[in-house]
Amino acid sequence: MNRYFLFFIFIFFGSFAQDRKMDATEIKAFREAVNAKSAAIKSMTTDFTQYKHMDFLSKDVETSGKMAFKEPNTLLWEYKKPYNYSIVFKNGKISINDEGKKSQMDASGSKIFAKINKLIVGSVSGNLFDDKEFTISYFTNANFNFARLIPKDAALKKYIKEIELSFSKKEATVEQVRLLESDADYTKIVFKNKVLNAKVDDAAFRN
Amino acid sequence: MRRLTTLLFAISLFASSCGSGLSSMKPTGSVIENTYFSNPETDYVYRTSIEIYGHDLGGILIIKKTSQGTHRLVLTTDFGNKLIDATMTNGVLTVNSIVEEFDRKLLIRTLEKDFSVILRDSFPIYSSDATDVQHFSIIGDESYEIIKGLHGIEKIVRSKRKPKAEYTFKAENDIFAHEIHIRHFDLKLEMDLKSLKPTEK
Numbered sequence: 001m002n003r004y005f006l007f008f009i010f011i012f013f014g015s016f017a018q019d020r021k022m023d024a025t026e027i028k029a030f031r032e033a034v035n036a037k038s039a040a041i042k043s044m045t046t047d048f049t050q051y052k053h054m055d056f057l058s059k060d061v062e063t064s065g066k067m068a069f070k071e072p073n074t075l076l077w078e079y080k081k082p083y084n085y086s087i088v089f090k091n092g093k094i095s096i097n098d099e100g101k102k103s104q105m106d107a108s109g110s111k112i113f114a115k116i117n118k119l120i121v122g123s124v125s126g127n128l129f130d131d132k133e134f135t136i137s138y139f140t141n142a143n144f145n146f147a148r149l150i151p152k153d154a155a156l157k158k159y160i161k162e163i164e165l166s167f168s169k170k171e172a173t174v175e176q177v178r179l180l181e182s183d184a185d186y187t188k189i190v191f192k193n194k195v196l197n198a199k200v201d202d203a204a205f206r207n
Numbered sequence: 208m209r210r211l212t213t214l215l216f217a218i219s220l221f222a223s224s225c226g227s228g229l230s231s232m233k234p235t236g237s238v239i240e241n242t243y244f245s246n247p248e249t250d251y252v253y254r255t256s257i258e259i260y261g262h263d264l265g266g267i268l269i270i271k272k273t274s275q276g277t278h279r280l281v282l283t284t285d286f287g288n289k290l291i292d293a294t295m296t297n298g299v300l301t302v303n304s305i306v307e308e309f310d311r312k313l314l315i316r317t318l319e320k321d322f323s324v325i326l327r328d329s330f331p332i333y334s335s336d337a338t339d340v341q342h343f344s345i346i347g348d349e350s351y352e353i354i355k356g357l358h359g360i361e362k363i364v365r366s367k368r369k370p371k372a373e374y375t376f377k378a379e380n381d382i383f384a385h386e387i388h389i390r391h392f393d394l395k396l397e398m399d400l401k402s403l404k405p406t407e408k
Contacts, residue, residue, distance in 0.1 A: 050286075050287060052267070052269075052283060052287045054269070054281065056271055056273060056279050057250045057269065057271065058248065058249075058250050059250060061250070061252050061267060061269065061403070063267075063285070077286075079285060082254075082403045082404065083254045083401075083403070085265060085285055087285075096265075098256065098263070098265045101256075101263065103263055158306070158307070159288050159306070160288075179287065179288075181288065181289055185289065187286065187287030187288070
């Protein structure tokens with residue numbers, strides 16, 4: 001085979017996968033776009049699919065469900081397949097419905113829960129660009145703009161090595177989140193059918 | 208007749224464990240095979256509910272046979288964060304990583320004991336009842352009463368002088384248990400494992 005042809009193929013496909021670091025101007029424009037979009041989000045509903053990847057598995061463990069968020073801090077995260085499990089963060093309280101078995105806990109005194117809540121809401125809305133909490137680097141490729149966040153907090157660092165938020169280039173909203181525990185293990189969450197600022201009834205957050 | 212055989216079997220077990228002791232019993236040379244976690248191509252994935260001293264915890268347990276005598280075990284939260292990552296080799300549990308809240312000797316020892324039973328590929332038979340359903344096995348200083356069902360092992364009761372824990376399996380074939388229940392008699396600890404369905408390459 002013509003080696004120029006092979007070279008061309010390599011360059012062509014290589015360019016798709018190539019991640020490029022943003023320069024200072026691009027970072028500023030990207031952050032402004034995401035922050036403006038995020039500030040305008042009063043409510044959100046979306047479907048999600050979660051993939052747990054571990055290097056020793058034949059296939060990622062796949063679960064899916066829906067998420068609803070309402071300002072300022074009310075969140076429903078509900079798994080519907082292959083089992084029913086939902087968790088609601090509301091007024092400093094966490095309520096869990098595990099296949100009909102209900103429990104509640106007070107999260108207002110727990111710093112780590114406050115951080116997790118902020119992390120989930122921030123991951124979905126994109127409002128996570130807090131340089132005090134994370135060391136952030138910004139990239140772009142053919143499909144997404146994305147940010148890699150490395151936690152500074154020692155407690156959070158124990159659970160998450162890095163968070164990767166991928167944003168739609170068109171909308172400046174989060175399309176997928178990757179939570180890396182190590183180089184080989186991560187959880188990827190892909191959002192679909194996102195609806196912004198539609199009326200979300202309070203009943204949606206009853207667990 | 209079946210009831211009488213079972214009764215005689217129970218009496219013989221009682222007599223052997225109380226009287227001359229486990230050490231005097233001799234293996235028959237036969238084994239009961241446990242093939243529920245035997246396929247290295249299968250990811251065994253279970254939705255897991257743990258009830259420990261009044262606290263409930265849900266998560267996903269993933270088990271994979273990585274080589275002969277070795278299984279990898281990972282328990283994650285529903286969100287995917289790892290709580291425990293461990294390797295079981297011939298009954299010995301090596302913890303690869305564990306969250307601080309779970310890093311308790313008693314808990315790790317209990318998990319080691321429970322999963323050494325569930326993942327063990329065979330049990331030496333010391334005696335069986337006439338119907339070949341109920342069997343008695345000894346490993347180290349512990350005894351195991353094993354009930355065989357239509358598809359492999361249905362129940363194991365682990366005892367050390369008195370019953371310590373009970374392991375119940377529900378299976379549709381002999382290579383996969385879709386439900387496993389672990390109940391402890393001396394600890395307030397129960398685990399319920401329900402398959403998310405096995406995935407193969």
